[in-house]
Amino acid sequence: MNVPVGFLAKLWSLASFLPFFVLLLLLGSAKALLIGPVAAAIVFLGDSAVIVGLWPAHFVWTYCCVLATKRIGPVLKILAVVFLPLPLLLLPVLGIVGSLLVGIGYGVFTPLMATFEAVGEGVADKLSHCFLDGTASTIRGACMVVRDVTDFCFHSYFSFMDELSEKMGDDEAPIDIKLSYLPRSFLVALVAVPLDVLMITGVALWKSPCMLLKGWQRLCEDLVGREGPFLETVCVPFAGLAIILWPLAVVAGVIASFLSSFFFGLHAGLVAYQEASFQMGLSYMISAVALYDEYTNDLLYLREGSCLPRPKYRKAGSAKYETGRDKDEHNVTAASAEKQHQGQRKHRRVLHRSKTFMETIQRLRPIQIWDWLFRSCEINGRILLSEGLISSEDIEEFITKGKGKKLSIKLPAWCILHCLIRSAKHDTHGLLISDDVEVTNFNWPKDKVFDWMLGPLLVLKEQMKKLELTEDEELCLQKLIMTNANEKPSDWEDCGFPSSDGVKRAQLQAIIRRLQGIVANMSRIPSFRRRFMSLARALYLEAIDAGTIDGSRKVECKVKADIASEELQSRDVGDTKGSSNGTSVDVDMV
Numbered sequence: 001m002n003v004p005v006g007f008l009a010k011l012w013s014l015a016s017f018l019p020f021f022v023l024l025l026l027l028g029s030a031k032a033l034l035i036g037p038v039a040a041a042i043v044f045l046g047d048s049a050v051i052v053g054l055w056p057a058h059f060v061w062t063y064c065c066v067l068a069t070k071r072i073g074p075v076l077k078i079l080a081v082v083f084l085p086l087p088l089l090l091l092p093v094l095g096i097v098g099s100l101l102v103g104i105g106y107g108v109f110t111p112l113m114a115t116f117e118a119v120g121e122g123v124a125d126k127l128s129h130c131f132l133d134g135t136a137s138t139i140r141g142a143c144m145v146v147r148d149v150t151d152f153c154f155h156s157y158f159s160f161m162d163e164l165s166e167k168m169g170d171d172e173a174p175i176d177i178k179l180s181y182l183p184r185s186f187l188v189a190l191v192a193v194p195l196d197v198l199m200i201t202g203v204a205l206w207k208s209p210c211m212l213l214k215g216w217q218r219l220c221e222d223l224v225g226r227e228g229p230f231l232e233t234v235c236v237p238f239a240g241l242a243i244i245l246w247p248l249a250v251v252a253g254v255i256a257s258f259l260s261s262f263f264f265g266l267h268a269g270l271v272a273y274q275e276a277s278f279q280m281g282l283s284y285m286i287s288a289v290a291l292y293d294e295y296t297n298d299l300l301y302l303r304e305g306s307c308l309p310r311p312k313y314r315k316a317g318s319a320k321y322e323t324g325r326d327k328d329e330h331n332v333t334a335a336s337a338e339k340q341h342q343g344q345r346k347h348r349r350v351l352h353r354s355k356t357f358m359e360t361i362q363r364l365r366p367i368q369i370w371d372w373l374f375r376s377c378e379i380n381g382r383i384l385l386s387e388g389l390i391s392s393e394d395i396e397e398f399i400t401k402g403k404g405k406k407l408s409i410k411l412p413a414w415c416i417l418h419c420l421i422r423s424a425k426h427d428t429h430g431l432l433i434s435d436d437v438e439v440t441n442f443n444w445p446k447d448k449v450f451d452w453m454l455g456p457l458l459v460l461k462e463q464m465k466k467l468e469l470t471e472d473e474e475l476c477l478q479k480l481i482m483t484n485a486n487e488k489p490s491d492w493e494d495c496g497f498p499s500s501d502g503v504k505r506a507q508l509q510a511i512i513r514r515l516q517g518i519v520a521n522m523s524r525i526p527s528f529r530r531r532f533m534s535l536a537r538a539l540y541l542e543a544i545d546a547g548t549i550d551g552s553r554k555v556e557c558k559v560k561a562d563i564a565s566e567e568l569q570s571r572d573v574g575d576t577k578g579s580s581n582g583t584s585v586d587v588d589m590v
Contacts, residue, residue, distance in 0.1 A: 024115055024116055024119065024130070025112075027115055027130060027131070028112035028113075028114075028115035028134075029112065031112070031114075031115060031134055031135060032107070032108045032109075032112050034135075035111045035134065035135055035138050035139065036104070036107035036111065036138075037107065038107070038139060039103065039106055039107035039110070039138045039141070039142040040100075040104045040106070040107035040108075040142075041103070042103070042139065042142040042143060042146060043099060043102055043103030043106055043107070043142050043145050043146060044096075044099045044100050046099075046142075046143075046145075046149070046150075047095065047098075047099035047102070047103075047146055047149045048095065048096045048099050050146070050149055050154075051091070051096065051149070051153060052095075052096070054153050054154065054157075055091065055092045058088070058091070058153075058157060059088050061158065061161055062084065062088060063084065065161040065162075065164050065165045066080050066084065066164075067081070068165050069164050069165050070167070070168055070174060071164060071168055071172070071174055071175060072175055072176070073175060073176020073177070074176070075177055075178075075179060076175060076177050079177070099149075102145070103142070106138075106141070106142060106145065107138065110134055110137075110138045110141060111135065111138050114133040114134025114137070115130055115133065115134055118130045118133045144530070147530060148526035148527055149526065151526045151529045151530060152524070152526040155402060155529060156523075156524035156525075156526065156529075159520070159524055160524065163520070177273075181273045181276055182273070184272050184273075184277075184278045184281070185269040185270070185272045185273040185281070187278070188268050188269045188271075188272040188278060188281030188282060189265060189268060189269030189272075189281075191282070191285065192264075192265035192266075192268035192269065192281070192282070192284075192285035192288075193262060193265030193266065194265070195265070195285060196261045196262075196264045196265040196268070196285060196288050196289065197258065197261040197265065199261075199289040200257055200258075200260070200261035200288070200289060200292050201254070201257060201258045201261060203257075203293050203296065204253065204254045204257035204258070204296070205254060207296050207300065208250050208253070208254055210300055210302070211250050211253060211300055212246065212247060212250045214300055214301070215246050215249070215250070216243065216246055219242055219243045219246065257292070261292075264285075264288040264292070265285065265288075267288070268281045268282070268285040268288065269281060271313055271314075272284075275313070275314065275315055277315070280313050280314070281313075283312060283313035284313035286311055287309075287311055287312075290306045290308040290309060291306075291310070293306040293307075293308050294306040369433075369439065370527070370531070372434075373415065373416075374531055374532070374535055376415040376433075377411050377412055377415050377532070377535055378535055378538070378539065380411065380414060380415050380418070381411060381535070381539045382539065382542070384411070384414075384478075384482060385539065385543050385549065389478070389479060389482045389483065390406070390407065390411070390482070391549065392543070392549035394406045394407050395539060395540045395543075395549075396555050398533075398536050399533070399536055399537060399540065399555060399559060402529075402533075406482065407536060408523055408532055409516050409519050409520055410482050410516065412519045412522070412523075412532075413481060413512065413515040413516045413518075413519045414478060414481050414482065416457070416515055416518070416519070417464075417481065417511070417512070418478075419431055419432065419433060420457065420460055420461045420464045421464055421469060421474060423461050423464075424461055424464040424465035427465070430458070431457060431458075431461065453518060453522075456514065457518075460511055460514065460515070463507065463511060464511065467504060467507060467508065472498045473497065473498050473499060476495070476496060476498060477497075477508065479495075480492065480497065480512075486509045486512045486513060486516075487509075487513070488509075489502065489505060489506055489509070492505055492509070537559045540555075541559055541560065
């Protein structure tokens with residue numbers, strides 16, 4: 001869209017757009033009033049039923065795992081047993097309230113956004129889409145939300161607890177706390193909480209008029225010039241609503257500052273414990289106010305830094321409590337960022353920025369990286385099925401019982417490892433997920449979960465580069481990662497691995513174990529299980545039709561019924577296998 005230049009052009013653009021915008025807003029609001037209560041009821045009742053129904057099992061199993069685990073020391077275990085009832089009793093209450101808020105938000109805003117999205121670029125028959133989009137798809141999406149919550153409560157939670165109960169490695173030590181450090185920590189927290197609450201709340205109140213005026217000024221300028229949030233048609237209703245409700249946003253910011261100040265004060269007690277110093281805890285108490293002031297200055301585009309004192313609250317050598325792995329990840333990420341910034345490999349096409357509001361949301365949900373992973377699992381799954389490294393029993397176990405690490409953990413781990421090998425061979429700065437798409441820290445999705453994965457993957461890529469694998473080693477590695485335990489060096493004895501270098505074998509085993517740990521964490525994300533289950537069903541039917549495996553007739557009928565049901569649910573919500581609203585990334589993993 002071309003932004004109008006000049007006052008008269010901007011005024012005419014605004015005047016001609018307002019009637020069109022008002023009609024779409026009224027239509028979207030009408031659909032929200034009709035569809036919203038139904039979707040909200042589905043999310044609220046479904047999620048609440050799952051959370052409350054599984055709460056007794058969660059309560060009992062949490063205590064069992066905490067008492068049985070050896071990863072927690074005796075002192076910390078006693079404190080956990082004493083204080084666990086409070087969060088566990090609050091869990092169903094918070095779950096019910098959260099389900100209500102999520103249901104209302106989803107039921108109201110999804111039909112409204114779909115109405116404005118229907119008049120976007122590239123949409124044929126805009127009139128019918130304006131009336132139909134966001135109706136049935138919202139109901140199906142609400143059902144999908146309930147399913148994801150069910151997966152998280154029924155599978156992800158118990159997976160976390162099982163990991164807590166696992167046997168520790170020989171080089172691991174239990175986590176515990178020192179009782180002698182607790183008095184000074186409690187005393188620092190007792191002093192820091194009221195002081196930080198008073199000071200941070202005072203800074204927030206002092207800067208709230210500036211936030212109010214600057215926000216109104218920026219939003220009004222964007223409204224007149226059709227820039228910023230007003231450039232996209234679908235964003236206009238929410239940007240316009242932001243002008244009206246901006247005072248409430250300022251009040252919410254002050255309240256959020258007040259609530260966060262309690263955590264600043266409590267963190268001062270944690271610093272006193274970590275540094276074993278009463279003075280360092282008090283220093284953080286003072287520095288926290290300066291840190292907050294500096295953050296708000298950056299947020300409001302005021303002067304850099306802060307005029308408030310900021311004493312050092314870490315001793316030398318413990319500034320960030322970085323482990324060697326954390327430092328390596330930081331150095332690798334920083335080096336790749338610097339090289340990328342210098343403009344090397346400009347011929348590669350990076351992931352495109354989305355052009356519509358819905359695609360922007362999907363980008364923030366890292367849907368493109370998600371699509372690449374599942375597409376890669378689909379391609380490599382076919383190969384492994386044809387080579388006999390995945391059997392019908394493996395797929396049937398995952399489909400019927402929801403378990404099976406060989407399929408849900410080892411297959412994605414091999415796909416990521418293959419990506420690391422390709423990236424190392426091409427000497428890329430990031431991760432080469434296809435022949436012309438390179439993911440770096442510049443275009444990596446801005447999502448905390450995925451941010452935690454980028455650093456380790458870049459470190460592993462550099463390690464793979466130093467290992468310099470041959471083609472025979474890569475082929476053997478594919479078999480080993482799918483069939484062997486890879487827990488200790490003896491697991492690779494008589495495996496046919498071409499290299500006899502014991503150090504190289506140990507490094508590869510460590511890389512595989514770390515990748516499997518990353519995938520295990522990814523598998524606990526609710527949408528992962530739903531999409532991987534769809535992938536497993538599709539692979540199962542395809543392998544039966546091709547004669548690659550002999551499947552069970554009962555399981556085959558169940559899979560066909562489930563696929564037919566999923567196709568009805570995902571037809572309009574853009575969650576089909578291998579792509580999502582045109583944002584999928586083509587993969588060439590073979």
